[in-house]
Amino acid sequence: MKNLIGRILVGIAILASSACTKTDNYDGPNASLQGNILSSEGGNLLTSGGSTTIKLQQIGWTTPQTIPSKFDGTYEDSKLFKGGYKIVPTGGAFWPVLDTVTVNIGQGTKHDFTVTPYIVIKNFTHTLTGTTLTLTFDIDAPIIAGLPTIKDVQPYVNTTKLVGTGASIRDFSDLNAKTINKAFIDMSAAEKSITLTVSNLIPGRTFFVRVGVRLSDSFNSSNFSEIVQVDIPKS
Amino acid sequence: MKSIHKLILTISVGVGTLVTSCQKLNIPPTNIFTPNIIYDSEAGVKSFLATIYRNLPIEDFKYRPDGGEDVDVNGIHYSHPGFNPGNPWMNFYTSASVTGEEVGPFGGMDIGAGFGFWPYGDIRNVNTLIAELPKHAAALTQAKVDALLGEAHFLRAYYYFGMAKRYGGVPIITVPQDPAAPISQLQVHRDKEEATWDFIGAELDLGYKMMPETNDAGRANRYAAAALKSRAMLYAACVAKYGSVNFVDGPAHSQGLAGIPAAKANTYFQAAYDAAKLLEGHYSLYTANSDKVQNFADVFLKSGSPENIFIKQYSIANNTAHSWDATMSPRYMTANALSRAYPTLDLVQLWGDLPVTNSDGTPRRFNDRSELMQGVEPRLLATVYFPGATLRGLTFDMQRGIYPSFSGTAAAEVAKQPNSRLYILSGDTKTLYQGKQVIGFTGPWTGGDELTRTGFYVRKYVDYNKPQASVDLYRSEQPWIDLRYGEILLNRAEAAMELGNAGDALTSVNLIRSRAGATPYGSIDLDKVRKERRMELAFENQYYWDLKRWRIADVVLDRAHFKGLMPYYVFNENKYIFLAEPELYNREYTFQKQFYYEPIPSGEIGKNPNLLPNNPNY
Numbered sequence: 001m002k003n004l005i006g007r008i009l010v011g012i013a014i015l016a017s018s019a020c021t022k023t024d025n026y027d028g029p030n031a032s033l034q035g036n037i038l039s040s041e042g043g044n045l046l047t048s049g050g051s052t053t054i055k056l057q058q059i060g061w062t063t064p065q066t067i068p069s070k071f072d073g074t075y076e077d078s079k080l081f082k083g084g085y086k087i088v089p090t091g092g093a094f095w096p097v098l099d100t101v102t103v104n105i106g107q108g109t110k111h112d113f114t115v116t117p118y119i120v121i122k123n124f125t126h127t128l129t130g131t132t133l134t135l136t137f138d139i140d141a142p143i144i145a146g147l148p149t150i151k152d153v154q155p156y157v158n159t160t161k162l163v164g165t166g167a168s169i170r171d172f173s174d175l176n177a178k179t180i181n182k183a184f185i186d187m188s189a190a191e192k193s194i195t196l197t198v199s200n201l202i203p204g205r206t207f208f209v210r211v212g213v214r215l216s217d218s219f220n221s222s223n224f225s226e227i228v229q230v231d232i233p234k235s
Numbered sequence: 236m237k238s239i240h241k242l243i244l245t246i247s248v249g250v251g252t253l254v255t256s257c258q259k260l261n262i263p264p265t266n267i268f269t270p271n272i273i274y275d276s277e278a279g280v281k282s283f284l285a286t287i288y289r290n291l292p293i294e295d296f297k298y299r300p301d302g303g304e305d306v307d308v309n310g311i312h313y314s315h316p317g318f319n320p321g322n323p324w325m326n327f328y329t330s331a332s333v334t335g336e337e338v339g340p341f342g343g344m345d346i347g348a349g350f351g352f353w354p355y356g357d358i359r360n361v362n363t364l365i366a367e368l369p370k371h372a373a374a375l376t377q378a379k380v381d382a383l384l385g386e387a388h389f390l391r392a393y394y395y396f397g398m399a400k401r402y403g404g405v406p407i408i409t410v411p412q413d414p415a416a417p418i419s420q421l422q423v424h425r426d427k428e429e430a431t432w433d434f435i436g437a438e439l440d441l442g443y444k445m446m447p448e449t450n451d452a453g454r455a456n457r458y459a460a461a462a463l464k465s466r467a468m469l470y471a472a473c474v475a476k477y478g479s480v481n482f483v484d485g486p487a488h489s490q491g492l493a494g495i496p497a498a499k500a501n502t503y504f505q506a507a508y509d510a511a512k513l514l515e516g517h518y519s520l521y522t523a524n525s526d527k528v529q530n531f532a533d534v535f536l537k538s539g540s541p542e543n544i545f546i547k548q549y550s551i552a553n554n555t556a557h558s559w560d561a562t563m564s565p566r567y568m569t570a571n572a573l574s575r576a577y578p579t580l581d582l583v584q585l586w587g588d589l590p591v592t593n594s595d596g597t598p599r600r601f602n603d604r605s606e607l608m609q610g611v612e613p614r615l616l617a618t619v620y621f622p623g624a625t626l627r628g629l630t631f632d633m634q635r636g637i638y639p640s641f642s643g644t645a646a647a648e649v650a651k652q653p654n655s656r657l658y659i660l661s662g663d664t665k666t667l668y669q670g671k672q673v674i675g676f677t678g679p680w681t682g683g684d685e686l687t688r689t690g691f692y693v694r695k696y697v698d699y700n701k702p703q704a705s706v707d708l709y710r711s712e713q714p715w716i717d718l719r720y721g722e723i724l725l726n727r728a729e730a731a732m733e734l735g736n737a738g739d740a741l742t743s744v745n746l747i748r749s750r751a752g753a754t755p756y757g758s759i760d761l762d763k764v765r766k767e768r769r770m771e772l773a774f775e776n777q778y779y780w781d782l783k784r785w786r787i788a789d790v791v792l793d794r795a796h797f798k799g800l801m802p803y804y805v806f807n808e809n810k811y812i813f814l815a816e817p818e819l820y821n822r823e824y825t826f827q828k829q830f831y832y833e834p835i836p837s838g839e840i841g842k843n844p845n846l847l848p849n850n851p852n853y
Contacts, residue, residue, distance in 0.1 A: 062840045062847065090852070096484065151793075174794060218483040218828050218852060220789065 027082055031105045034076035037069055037089055040116040041142055044073025045094060046224040048156075048164025048212070052092030054113075059084040059102070071164060071227070082106055093118045093213075093221040095143060116142055119150070119184075119213045119223040126209060126228055133198040133230060135211055140192070141184050148217040150180045150187070155196045156210050156224075163208045163227055172198050172207075204234040274367050275374035280383055283364060287390050288453070290318065290357045292397030293547050294776040295715035296557040296696075297323040300330040301341070302350025315350040324558040324708045327576035330779040334788075335797045337774070338688055338818045339576030344792060344826050346779075348853075349401055349833030354394050355408065361391045362411045385445025389460045392438035396467045399435060400780060401833045403428040403474075403493035403850065422843040425835075427491040429499060432471035436506055439464035443513070452546060453714075458517055459545040462718040464510035465726040471495065472503030472733065473784035481786040483828050485851030493832045493850045504733045511727035518544060518720040520750045527613035527752035534721070535696045536713055544718040549711070556709045560701055563693045564620075565686055567676040568629050569706040573685035578619045578693055578773075580798040580815055585770050586615045589800065591813040596644035598812035604633070604802055607813065613752030618773050620692040622802045622813075627703045632675035633690050634811075635801035636660040637668045641812060649816050658803065671804065679801060681819045688819040689799030695774050721747060722777070725768045732761050740764055747771055783831055792826035829853065 037052060039045040045052065052069040058081065067077045069092070088100040094115035103111055124137040135155055141147055154177035156168040168174070176198055182191070196211060207230045212222040263269060273279040294300075303320025306313050313319075325340075332339025333346055364387045372380045391409075398405045406423035407430065414421075426434075442460030450456040479497035487493040521540040524530035534542060549556045561572040583589065589607060593599050601607065605623025608616055620626065622633040637659040641648075648656065661673035662682045678686025698713055728743035737759050744767050745755040751771065756763060765785070769778055782788035799818045802811055834853035840846050 062844050063837045064853075220793065220828065 029079040029081050031080045031082040031107055031109065032076070032078040033067070033080055033085075033087075033103070033105050033109050033111065034078075035074070035111045035113065037073045037075065037092075038112055038114045039073075039094075039120075040114055041120050045069075045092065045115055045117055046210075046226060047071060047073055047092055048222065048224055049162070049166045051165065051219075051221060052089060052094075054087055055090050056080075056085045056087050057100075059086065071162060080105055087111065089113045089115060091219050091221065093215055093217065093219075093223040096218075117223050118147060118215050118217070118221075121211060121213065121223060121225040124211065124225040124228075126230060128230060128232070131199065131201045131203060131232060131235075133201060133207075133209065135196045135198070135209070136194065137211055137225060138193050139184075139213055144185055147184050148215040149183050151214045151216050151220065152177045152179045152181070153194050153196065153211065153213050154178065155198050156212055157198055157201075157207050159205065159207060161208050161227060163210055164212070164224060165222060172201065201230075201232045203232050206231050270367055271371075271374075274371040277375065277379065280364075280368075280375075283360070284383075284386070284390075284454075287357060287360050287364070290354065291390065291393055291547075292318050292352065292354065293715065293717050294318075294330070295547050295717070296326045296549075296559045296711075298776065299323075299325070299328050300333075300346040300350075300776075300779070301328060303328065317350045317352055324562065324572065325575075326558050326562045327574060329576055329774065330776050331774050332576045333824055334778050334782060334792065335579055335795060335824065336582050336769075336778055337576045337578055337693070338797055338820065338822060340684065343822060344824050344830070347826060347830030347833075351836035351838070352397060352401060352833075353836050353839055354397065358391060358394050358408060359411050361387050361394065362409060365391070365409075366411060381445050382447050385442045385457070385460070386450075386455055388438045389442035389446065389455045389463070392435045392442065392460075392467070393463065395431065395435050395438070396463065396470075399428070399431045399467075400470055400783070402835060403487070403832050404431045404491070406846075407431060407434050422845045424845045425492050428474065428493060429471075429491060429495045432467065432474075432495070432503070435467050436464060436471075439467065439510070443510075448517075453548045455545055458514050459718055461510045461513040462544045462723050465507045465723055465730070466718070468503045468507035468510060469726050469730055470780065470784045472500050472507060472730070473786070475503060476500035476733070477784070477786035478831065481789070481828070481831075483831070483851035486848035487832075487850045490848070492848070501734065504730045507726055508730035508734060508736075511723050511730065514544070514720065514723050518542060518723070520720060520724075520746060522750055527750075528616045531614045531617035531751060532694065532699065534719075535716060536698055536700075538714075540716075540719075542720045543714075543716050544720060544723070546714040546716050548714045551710060551712060554709070557711045557715075558708045559696055559713070560698050560706045560711045561708050563697055564626060564706070565677045565692065568626050568703060570704050571707045574687075574692065575684050576693065577687045577689040577799070577818075578691040579689050579818060580691075580800045582769075582773060583615065583619060583691065583800070585766060586612050589813070591800070591815070592645050596646060598641070598645045598648075598814060600805070600808060600810035600812060602810060604811050614770065616694075618693075618695050618770075620694045620697075622690060622800075624694075626697070626699055627701075627706075629676075629703075631677050631692060633677050633679060633687060633802050634672070634675040635679050635690070635803055637671065637673055638803050638805045638812075639668075640807045641803075641805045645812075645814050649814055669806065671806065675802075679799065679819055684820070687799075689797075690801050690813075691799070693774055721750075721771055722775075725764070725771060728759075728764050729761075729768065732759065732764050782826070786831065788826040788830070789828045792824045795824045796821055797824075827852075 037045045047069045053066040054075050055064050055066050057064040067075050069075045084104050086100040086102050088097055094117045120140045122138045122140055127134045155173055156163050157172035158168045208227050209230050210227045211225045214222040273283055299317055299320045302315025302317050304322050306321035327339050331337040333341050333344050368380050368384055404425045404427045407426045412421055439460045443457045446457040475495040475497055478494055482488055519541045521534045521542040561569045563574055566573050591599055608621050620631050622631055624631045659668050659673055664674055664676050666673045674680050679690055680686055724743040724747055728740040731739040741759040748755050797818050798815050801814050801816050804811055829852035832850040835846050835849050
């Protein structure tokens with residue numbers, strides 16, 4: 001009996017030792033890619049959730065993956081597989097980038113893109129009167145010919161610094177939108193100088209506010225202003 | 236001596252083996268069906284056709300535009316099949332509930348990227364049928380073979396139409412592929428979108444030419460081919476006309492895989508018009524009942540209607556029954572289950588504003604909720620259950636809450652923050668306010684979505700004759716009318732209008748309007764034709780595709796919110812008022828431009844990289 005148990009144990013030992021001899025020698029996703037999306041008009045292109053993404057396609061694979069940009073126009077993915085990738089920025093309010101760049105992504109790879117925004121927001125000011133916030137700004141276009149129609153302009157108001165499309169309080173934001181539906185070239189100088197108001201903000205709260213101009217391009221994408229902090233005094 | 240014996244023995248064994256082994260193994264296998272068994276008899280072909288019909292991409296009661304749950308059929312696993320999904324009772328997952336015809340269980344535009352529909356397995360079945368049938372003319376007769384071939388061309392077109400409207404150009408495969416062929420032959424490239432629609436048109440022409448005038452219920456006849464052609468060519472025409480203006484750029488677009496040159500639009504409009512005209516005199520609108528409300532309700536319930544061109548049938552006995560009755564009406568009026576999709580006020584207002592507000596802006600006072608239905612077009616009353624309507628002896632007693640008293644205008648009241656509104660609400664139907672039930676048995680309430688969120692319920696296709704006790708899951712057998720003459724008249728009117736033939740469009744639309752109990756139009760334009768289509772075909776899974784082919788979905792569904800009409804009881808006046816308010820979940824729906832085409836399924840691209848480039852933005 002002892003003999004039998006011994007034999008069984010020996011058998012198990014042989015099986016166990018022979019079963020797992022091969023080790024996984026494939027590298028984990030230890031490569032990374034990061035960088036800036038620069039605006040041709042200076043600084044980073046300001047983006048938002050559901051806006052600009054970096055599209056990557058690993059060479060030899062068919063399914064693309066994407067890295068969403070951060071609100072300040074930077075992007076980073078630290079869990080990529082090492083290899084050659086075709087990369088291109090897409091989904092934001094800038095003139096389409098048609099040339100994909102091929103980048104060999106390893107550890108700590110950096111790559112910056114420069115894009116030409118559809119619309120640039122200038123002279124952005126904000127004035128608080130009581131609980132009503134008045135926002136003024138001018139819009140300009142680096143390239144006018146062929147610019148998609150401008151759909152609307154609107155404020156984005158949120159209680160955190162993450163403020164933009166899909167991250168805003170609807171009653172303060174979407175409902176204060178102004179419809180334009182006009183080509184930039186047909187807009188008068190007065191129409192390019194825009195005032196938006198947000199009323200009935202809640203006293204004693206802090207809000208983060210920016211404005212956006214939405215275009216009728218392939219993504220219905222928006223150009224954004226910088227984000228400002230607005231403290232509403234207690235009444 | 237011994238060795239000789241051994242030698243003899245060896246030789247005899249050897250010879251014996253050789254002699255016996257030369258029997259030819261020439262009996263047909265008894266455990267599989269050979270082609271002759273299937274194709275030499277009509278019954279055999281019918282059994283093969285049953286599978287092809289079952290999988291046909293008919294967007295019926297059970298269709299799940301989000302793909303639905305996985306299912307195993309005869310040991311084959313289908314993930315997110317869309318058509319014939321697992322647990323197919325949830326009939327409220329409608330495409331109407333992302334387009335604003337209804338609001339429903341979808342949290343937003345959840346169906347835009349499709350579910351990876353890729354029916355080449357079914358197309359292979361049709362291709363096999365088309366390849367085999369001509370070899371069996373002796374057994375079946377040539378006439379029978381031709382009729383069946385015509386049916387097969389119709390079915391193949393139906394499958395390709397299901398793909399073309401989702402993906403644009405797809406590989407056109409017309410013969411069964413040989414699995415042993417070199418992989419380069421198996422990995423077929425996409426055809427252009429234009430070629431795909433032309434193929435569909437040509438297949439349907441063959442179907443029309445070869446099929447008989449009539450066929451079994453649930454199978455196609457020659458007019459089903461013409462009817463489907465009018466639908467398909469209208470889609471292609473609009474892709475050419477509107478898709479060449481509103482499109483997302485990308486390699487698939489510039490290569491013609493997603494998009495058709497604008498110059499082709501009129502050819503397709505003409506083809507749609509001609510195909511629709513073929514049905515004239517052979518089908519007619521259902522007008523058996525002189526009561527216009529009852530008549531329009533019966534369009535979707537009476538068998539033998541002269542309007543039905545192609546239907547899909549269901550059977551409790553065969554376990555294929557659907558659950559429309561149990562999932563479109565509240566549990567209060569059924570024996571089981573729940574509802575989750577509700578018509579919006581936005582849909583109802585297509586027929587014009589309801590008289591719920593006085594000229595000074597105050598809500599009009601009603602003695603009884605059912606007074607709201609006075610003067611409403613019969614077709615609308617047969618499409619939507621209004622507050623005060625009855626079903627199975629029970630009243631739709633929609634009541635959102637009670638105002639102890641009400642003053643001021645409707646607009647001012649609705650604009651208030653909820654916590655400053657002086658109404659009484661309740662989380663259940665049992666709560667009373669001074670002896671009066673606060674919310675109706677049929678809702679609306681916000682505690683869940685199994686009671687209306689809009690103040691309305693779907694009526695179209697609901698079998699009002701079914702006793703309440705038998706309104707249960709998988710107990711509804713009314714057929715889905717996939718092609719009806721009402722749609723064909725609207726296809727014809729739209730094509731005529733696009734071709735500049737307003738007179739013809741007016742005649743068709745007024746036929747529809749007369750049957751509906753609406754005032755006929757004196758003049759017509761494209762907006763009127765489109766609006767008539769929305770009203771006539773509401774909840775029939777047409778509007779989603781209409782929005783897509785007109786290329787207006789990204790405008791209509793741009794951060795869209797939809798409204799309901801909430802009935803309240805004003806206690807001190809003993810009257811009812813109706814307030815137009817956001818539907819109770821106030822969900823948002825945004826159609827992204829890339830959704831005009833769905834992405835080619837990534838698993839298929841993995842198997843066949845020649846399907847690239849994918850549609851723009853995927």
